[in-house]
Amino acid sequence: MRHSEPMRRFVRADGPEKVTGSGRYTADLTLTGQLIAKFRYAEVSHGRITKLDVSAAREVAGVLAVLTQDDVPDLRYGDAVADRTLFARDVVRFEGEVIAAVAATSAQAAQAGIDAIIVEIDELPAITDVEEALTEQSPLVHEGWADYESGWGCERNRNVASFSSISKGDAAAAMNTADHVVSSRFVADGSHALPIEPRSVVAQWEGNKVTIWTSTQVPFKARDGVCETLGLPSNRVRVIVPHLGGGFGGKCGFHFEAHIAALSRAARRPVKLVFSREEEFLAPDRRREGIVFEVTSGVMDNGDIVARTGKVVVDNGAYTADAGFFPQMASMHLAGPYKVANVHIDAHLVYTNHQPSGSVRAPTAPQACWALESHTDELAAAIGMDPVDFRLRNCVDTGDEGVVGQTYDEIGLIECIEAATGAAGYGRTELAADEAIGVAVGWWPSFPGASGAYVKLEADGSGEIITGAQECGTGSVMTLRQLAADELGMDPEDFQIVYQDTAAGPYDAGATGSQTLLNNGRAVQNASRQIAGQLRQMAADRFEASPDDIVLGDGVAMVVGTPDRSVPIAELARSSMNTELLLGHGSSAPVDTPVLRNSTCVGDMGLSAWIGPQFSCHAVRVKVDRDTGVARVVSVHAAHDSGTIINPIAARGQIEGGVVMGIGQALSEGTQYDERGAQRNAALLEYKLQTAADIPPIHTKFVEVFTNDAGPNGAKGVAEAPNVATAAAIANAISKVVGAPVRQLPMTAERVWEHSVGNGEVAS
Amino acid sequence: MSFVIATSVEEALAALANGASPIAGGTDLVVGARHGKFELPPELVAIDRIEALATIEIGADSMRIGSGVTHATLMADPAIVGSYTAVADAAALVGSPATRNVGTIGGNIMNASPAMDTGAPLVVLGASVELARVGSSRVVPIGDLWSGPGQTTASADELCTAVLVPSRPAASGTAYVRLEYRRAMEIAVVGAAAAVELADDGSISAVAVALSAVAPTIISIEIEPADVERGSVAEAASQQCSPITDLRASDRYRRHCVGVIASRAVDAAARRAAGESIAVPVNRALGIGAA
Incomplete structure (x- = not known):
């Protein structure tokens, strides 16, 4: 369901404090x-x-x-x-x-x-090469690894901290039947989250x-x-x-x-x-992981992908932090949102003496999407099919079965592809010889989990949401006001939020996994519904009506269809001091997770979270200076299925921020190490973020597909999904201009130039 | 630690004679110290409020640019943009608006980074530097100022008070182009400045090219008008440099790119000499590098 227009208005509660500087960090x-x-x-x-x-x-x-x-x-x-x-x-x-x-x-x-x-x-000796660390001859990062406990049940062995294998059909046999077989290798460097606040x-x-x-x-x-x-x-x-x-x-x-x-x-x-900025670079255990990908696909002349095999080696760094589920995430992204009947992918999380890896916005996804979607363009080229037509033919749609056996409820990937490529003028726009439009599709799961909130109405009719949720800048906590207001027929600005205090609010997993709206949103709705029930009962008593006939809206409780039988909610709140206080508590209800074919899957951590997956398609126009390899993004068209959009301005902000981060990952952000495993560019001078001056116009289109698998009112998350497909789309554009995919991420100017003159992988 | 704010050149020179180090915008000094490149000098004399250093004077046969003139002024001053366009091209690429509003031309050249932006334009313009100490001053050709990365031939008690640039002939043009990975807060991967003069028939009668970030200092290369006609500017630049490999680029990539960039600088300078108006900076106007 869509909210009424007033409910879609965005007034961000923490905005004035942050903008004026009165807020405290x-x-x-x-x-x-x-x-x-x-x-x-x-x-x-x-x-x-x-x-x-x-x-x-x-x-x-x-x-x-x-x-x-x-x-x-x-x-x-x-x-x-x-x-x-x-x-x-x-x-x-x-x-x-x-x-x-x-x-x-x-x-x-x-x-x-x-x-x-x-x-x-x-x-x-520092163990720095993740593929060497995977070999049986490699020295161990943790001599005593076998004695460690794993609460998550990671499949471990020597330097392998976690292993996952997903398997569907018979990939080897199907590969032999393919008209074309294409193998690709891609190497993504590690990078950083780089919050402005150390x-x-x-x-x-x-x-x-x-x-x-x-x-x-x-x-x-x-x-x-x-x-x-x-x-x-x-x-x-x-x-x-x-x-x-x-x-x-x-x-x-x-x-x-x-x-x-x-x-x-x-x-x-x-x-x-x-922390100093240097410490922020070096000490935390949440760096974006370097990954090596090998992927092979078999494709028929008619455009069907019939088989896919892959190997993923993820650099865990020295300690495992929360990277235990990264093999599963990377595997899902290397399989991709495609209908492939025969898949086998092995993924390893491997200790090295690098800084530990951990959840940076959509962990493993931008790199894996970059690898897979570059490979997908190679597949399309192998059979001479337009890469967008090729994706439309092979991508998953409503009712299709995914790689681990999940059947997708209502999803809008095809609509995303059509919206992004259509708006970008793909195939219709005259482009200079040094320009191209690259297209990539991405996806990201929704993680259901426990989460709680209280809501109360004070005697003056003002409301307060007390939540365990954490606002990390996305606006998701701020959006909770709209959900409470929607349930209670009040204005979002009637509510204040008490948040990010473990002694005040009930448990929440935090600003992680795009989960705040999905889980805490349902908790706030449930808490608000308790108060709504109280208000309906109070109004029903007053008008001698049934509570079922009381509607809450525009700040009043009214007998349905009879405006003269209404009472301001503030008046009911005042009288609550003489009866029962208006207090609600809510929790996110457990969600039925998709049935997985467990017999064909080793290590399913995270896989069951592919409930209500979010889909995206980015179409990016890029200009490449062939003589120097410098690539510049001219424009980005991003289409997203994140379900119902509760707050369009905040959601658009997430898309734009994710795209900007994706441009950085694509072109300039990458950690360089010396042979002893030390970071060489742990400073903002040499670790190149994109600046405001570099950012192109970003056009966002939301494909709002309602599914019962999602959170409040059909909303899915939107914080991580925008970060998934941008680098991949840029890669495909660069590849079109220079004639071959750049197989290292970031695709720095020097790497683009080296690839364009045929020199393959380069060190920096 | 002492910090003295000088209000005249004489006060500043006296402080230098007593061992203080000058600070104008501080965009190299403070950033460098915070990065651990060196300790912040214990005694500083601030020269950013000396009005005599912040003036641009147009003489009969030269221009005198005070060492305290900021990049923000250089990139917009009509006389600079009109006659010494490459200097404006370079100043417009320095750092960010904040850096350009406090960073000065004197600071840029005395910091002696081989990757500085204003250095190569001043070399092709035949500029000199005025160095003053208590009781005397001298003028040094700018090419003789730099002795290595971060090193100058000035003594510790000498202050750069001005840059002197000869007037330009009619039918001439200059340009500065750099290779950059992003549009702001960037340092030249490589850079090139060119000055071109045209004969009455429109042919190139003189050309000068200087390169940044491909040698221990800004270097001037040997080049003739015939090289431009033959299309061998890039080759000449690539052959005459001695780049290093660092975090930003390999020597091999720098050697290739400096040729590309030098060729583009000569082209832009020649077009300006012929009367074409190419906005400052060339990088943005022509979509070069990250533009």
Whole structure:
């Protein structure tokens, strides 16, 4: 169902604070007696600690606490695999690993304390090549991997932290029947989420309880990490997120909250950590993973894809963070939203001595989509078919069965392809010889999960939503006002939101997996419906009518069809003080996940989340300077099936932001490593984000297909999907101009030039 | 740490004589120190409020550009855009609006980065630099100023007070083009400036080309009008440079691209010499590089 026009109006509740600068971020907080924290990092990618002596640091003037692994509970933790400790113990496995922490009365004193720590490390050979790390001969990143526990049931072996295999039909046999077989290899570099706000944590103990203000996307997960690593019950740790200055996945996960809480407890003072930009590059365990793809497809002369095999090797980095399900995600994206009857894809998540990988906006998807969609254009070329016609022939539509056996309810991929290519003038526009329009399709799952909210109406008729959800800038929490207002017949601006505080709101998974609207939206609806029921009963009592005949709208409760029998909701709220307070609580109900063919699938983590998948098609016009390889995006047409769009302006903002991030991934953003596994471009000067001056016009079209598999009113997520197909579409445009796909991501100018003059893979 | 705000050139020179380091826009000094390239000098003298350094004076046979003139002024000043267009091309590409509003020509050339944007245009224009110290001053051809990456032949107590640029003949044109990966906050991957003079018959009578980011300093290359006619500008530029491999590009790619860029700079300068109006900067007007 579509909302009425007034409900689609967007007034963003946190807008004025953020725009005027009156809003407060974690780094803005200053507590009485506050100390400054600094970390001592490994600075080598792989080595054995032979000496760690902090005694001199403890004597530095102004230093009130120095911690190492000896000072905290000695246990391993980790989302998918319990493979790391708060501080390095015996072995360091990436350059940004924390060895010790200092809290002191000033930043200078803290640095002096850090400098006084004596660390001696016997450097070991860094394991940096993900394909070599997969071999049986490779040294191990974790000698003791077999003793680690995996709460997620990862399929592990030596340097393989997680493995997944999806299999449908008989790919090998079907490949032999194909008229054409095309094999492709693609290598994607790692990259970064790069939120503008470097992370910050402030911790303060009162008695046996600690309050932690932190720039996280996942306050409950951060709280649970503190509880797990410091041995505290959930109700003694309160995590509050002031305004968050962006995350893009980089602030998912539990990071440094426990370090700062432990420092604060040891120093008996509040402690504050603020990262430099360099630390933000090097230390978090949420980098976008490098991936190597090999994919082979068999295609018939008539255009049918009959078989696909693939191998995916994902660089896990030194620790597993939340990357345990990445093999499944990457496999799904290499299979793609296509009707292929015979598929076999193996995917490996492999330890290296790089910074750990983790959920950055649509993890694995932009890279895998880039690889698959480049390959798809190669398939179309092999049989001489237009690549858009080829996609229309092979892509999934309503009622088709996907690669793991899910049958798709109402979906709009074909409509997306038609909308994006139509608006871009694909096939109809005169293009200069150095220009081309590239097209790619993408998809992204919806992750159902537990999530809660309270709603209350005050005596003056104003409302408050108290939610566990986290706003990371997408506007999804802000959109909750519209859902509550819609249920209660009120105006969105009648509501304030209390959010991102674990002691105030019920559990929510956080700003992760495009899940806020899907899950917390249903919780807010359910909470609001309780109050709506109360209001209908009160109005029914007053007018001697049935509650079923009371409608809520325009701020009044009215007997249906009789405007003279109506009462302002504010008046009912006032009288609630004499009867029963208007309080609602709601939770996201469990969702029936798609039935999977488990017998043909190893490691199905994440696969069942392909409920209500979001689809997209991007058509991108690109101009390539053939003499230098510099590619410039001229325009982007993006069409998305994210179900019902609750808030068009916010949703369009997500598309535009995702596209911009995709352009960066396509052309300029990539981590460069030295042979010892250290990042060479951990600074904004040399890690090239796109700037405002580089961004082309972005045209968005929403294909609103209603499905019962989605969230509130048929809405799916929209935060990650826009990031999936852009790089792939740019790749296909570049390939058309220079005559062959560029098989490395990012497709830097130098790489485009090297490919165009036939030199294949290049180092940088 | 001391920080003195000088209100006259004399005050600034006195501070330098006592060991202070000059700071104008600070766009190299502060950023470099924060990146750990060097320690921030303990004693600084701010020269950004000295009005005498911020003027552009047009003389009979030359122009005197004060060292404190900002990139924002250079890219828009009618006299610069009219006669020394390559300098405006270069200034318009520096950093961002914020950088251009505080960054100065003196700072750019004294920072002596081989990737600086204003250096190559000044070389092809035959510019000189005025260096002052307490009690004396001297004029140095700009090509003699740089001795290596970040190194100049100026002594620590000398302040760059002005850049002197000879007047241009009629029927001449200049241009600066750079290879860039994005449109703002960028450093030249390679760059090239060209100055072209035309004879009465429209043929090229003189040409000069200087290159950035392909050698330890900005370099001037040997080139003749005949090279332009033969279409061998790119070859000449690629042969005469000595680029390095770094995070931004390989030596091989730089050597190739500097030829492409030099050729485009000569072409743009020749078109301007012939009277064609190509807006500043050439990169944007002609869709070069990331444009």
